[in-house]
Amino acid sequence: MPPSSSLRAAPTRFRVLGTLEFFDGQRWSAVGAPKQRALLAALLLNANQMVPAERLVAELWPDEVPDSASGLLAGYVWRLRRALGNGDVLVTRPPGYLLRLPTGALDVHDYERLVAAGRKSLAAHNPAAATASFTAALDLWRGAPLADVAPTPWVMAEAARLDESRLAVLEARIGAEIELGRHEPLLPELKQLVSQFPLRERLHAHLMVTLYRCGQQAEALGAYHDLRRLLVNELGIEPSKPLRELQQQILREDPQLSVPVAEPAAAAPVQVARTPQLPPADSDTDIVVGGEAELSTTVSWLVDGGACAVYGPAGTGKSTLARRAARAVEAHFPDGQVWLDLRSSNPLTAQEVNTALHRALGVTAEEGTLARWPEVVARRRALVVLDDVVDADQVRPLLSPPPGCAVLMTGRAAVGALGTHRQARLGRLSQSASVLLLRRLLGDERVDADPTATATVVQLCERLPLALRIAAARLATRPEWTMAEFATRLGDPRRRLDLLSYGEHSVRERLLTSVRLLERDPDPRPRVALQLLGALDLPVVDSGTVAALLDLPEHTAQPVAERLVDVGLIETISIERYRLPDLVRLFARERHDPDVDTNAAVHRVINRLVQLVREQLAKPPGARLAWYRRELSSLRALADRDDTDTLHKVVDELRRTLLGYSA
The missing domain is CATH 1.10.8 (Helicase, Ruva Protein; domain 3)
Structure with a gap:
């Protein structure tokens, strides 16, 4: 699938490392009809080359060609061109058709660039950079290549090539990690891979070294004998010479097999990374699950340039996603990737951010100046990742990067306030x-x-x-x-x-960093609201409940609730309803301010509910029932805390009016 750097870039991008999908500038979409998928796959596998119509017919109908095949093919091309929404992508080129595919428009292009970068790093004896590149390459895979395309000869050949490449890259990544001394976390993965691919000698070699370094010399030798028995019985051959030599090294406890010196510790709070290295991942965050859709969208935005952002509550993996996205687009920013931790718990000022960026890019800036983007990165193609952004004031001069550059921000706040509509929300896993x-x-x-x-x-x-x-x-x-x-x-x-x-x-501690953001506010009400919400201990509240807790008018209380959303402590359900995660409620209950009367606040909420129940009694049965169902959990929880028993009584009255009514 050769790319063409001379073609005019088109907005459509494609993915084949999984199901076949295309990106129309807004979302990733599948091609619905099987024949159209097969047609698109055939054109992608021969991108930037004219494919004769008769060859496409043979590919689409390998068993029996219908009499109307030419007309059917023309119809499929027309519908595919319309689905792609870009007439410049798929063009008629007699005697066939041509799919224009600019460099970087296919996930395989990104995958192969990252693999090449990883192999180059290995050759330069830089296993840390190699591991990063190989991991980013493997992260692009979403399943079996072209998984939803009929197994035509072209598709089967390309799928086999890619599967073999992926396995080789996986072996190379594991080898680089072993070289870095990360043998213990690899052991479960290696055992699973050896059981899946029992004849891959390189995997067995990795397993033997890993077992040996984990102090399991007997198991390492046992792994060798298991492979030898399989090869002799199945193929009638002995293990390869390198594997036999490795067995001998293990037998004599060769010092060359000892664990290498550990990697140096991660650097200071402001981390600067130049291509191809990014801040190191913790060993457990190398294992990534979820966020694939958000990652794909973010990568697309970065390739297009400009500013984009990922936001969400604490602990959802925003920094991990940013690191993966930066690695995936490494080839698009050859002049550097800079990572700045803006430290939301102790935020950097705009001047400190500016100074750190200058230092990272090797540009001297006089104290007190705030250079514009073009002055700092003139004629460079660079990516800047701003991790843990607090507000727009920290990063305002960086929100309009010059052509060829991009900015990726992460933060807890809904980042529309940061000046970009390109924002992905990262939430909890399924x-x-x-x-x-x-x-x-x-x-x-x-x-x-x-x-x-x-x-x-x-x-x-x-x-x-x-x-x-x-x-x-x-x-x-x-x-x-x-x-x-x-x-x-x-x-x-x-x-x-x-x-x-x-x-x-x-x-x-992660939740405490959100509280520290509140402590910077001159308004103490969000901090008080958090303590009161912990005392109330309801999973869902509305702005009226927050108003009752704080003894404020509802229009005044809603901005207080929204501030808690901004720092990632509560979550928005609708414009006036909020979810309080269990872990946040447990954390909030630990906070004790003796000047805050939590009992009085809870009773104000109970009195409000009593009034709301009485108001429901005057409404039509359908409206009453809908409200009762929505508020039932809150009614039950607070009725048990009402020492006057008034809430119990009015709820029973409301329930009796609904008996026999079905909405």
Whole structure:
């Protein structure tokens, strides 16, 4: 699939490392009709080359060509051209058709560039950079190549080539990680791969070295004998000479097999990265699950240039996604990639950001000046990642990068305020993705041994990537704990936040950084509201509830609630309703300000509910029932806390009026 750098760039992009999809500038879309998918696949596999119509007919109808094949092919081309929405992409070129494919318009192009960069880094004895490039390349895969396209001869040949390439890159990435001394986290993955591909000698070599470095010399030799037995019985051959030599090295405990010197620790709070290196990932964040749609969208934005942003609550993996996106577009920014941590818990000023950017790009800036973008990156193609942005004032001069450059921001606030409409919200993982993450971190056997307990752990971690990783880290270092025992302990609200803390990673500390943002505000009401919401302990509230807690008019209280949304503590359901995650409520209940009367605030909410119930009694039955169903959980929770029993009485009255009514 050769790219063409001389063609005029078209807005349409394509993905084949998984199902066949195209990007129309707004979203990734599939091609609905099977024959149209097969046609697009054939043209992509012969991009920038005229494909004769008769060859396309043979590809689309390999068994029996219908009499109307030429007309059918012309119809498929017409419909495909209309679906792509760009007449310059698919053109008629007698005696056939040609698909224009600019450089970088196909995910395979990005994949092969990253693979080439990884191999170049290996040749330069830089396994850390090689690992980053290979990981970014493998992250582009979404499944089997051309998975939803009929297995025509061209498709089968290309799929086989790509599958073999992916396996070779996977072996190269594992080899680079072993060279860096990351052998222990690799062991579960290697055992699984060897069982999937039992004749791949390079995987067996990696497994033998990894087992040996983990202190399992006997198991390493056993892995060799297992492979030898298989090769002799199945193929009648001995293992290759390099593998035989590795066995001998293990037998004599060759010092060359010892663990290499560890990588240097990560640098200072303001991290500067020049191509091809980016800030190092923690070992567990090398295992990535979820966010593929947001990643693909972000990569597309970066390729197009300009500013874009990823936002969402604390612990959802925004920095990880930014790192993956930056690696995926490395080839598009050959003059540098700069990573600046703006430290939302102790924010950098705009001047500090400007100075750090100058230093990263090797440009001298006089103290007190704030150079414009073109002055800093004139004639350069560079990417700047601004991680953990607090507000627009920090980064305003950087929001309009010059042609050839791009800015990617991450932050907890809804980043529309940062001056770009290109923003992706990163949320919690799905249930299945959460379980998959635990499998990759702990192994299938432990996770699948008790599916009910695993589901409970996922629920108690609220499908939050940070919480799931911490839970997995605790379980990994406590192999004697069962999943059910851990789920029971995690279910104790008094222990949950303590259990979701491991080493330097902590859900409580991550939430505390959001509170520190509130402490910078001159208005104390958002901090008070957080404590009162913890005391109220409801999973869903509306702006009226916040108003009652604070004893404020509703129009005054809603900006207070929105401020809590901005710092990532609560989540918006609709324009006046908010979700309070369980972990945030547990955290909020730990905050004690003696000057805040939580009992009085809760009773104001109860009195408000009593009034609302009485108002419902005057409404039509349909409206009453809809309101009752929406507020039922809150009514039940607060009725038990009403020492006057008034809320119980009015709710019973409302319930009686609804008996026998069905909306």
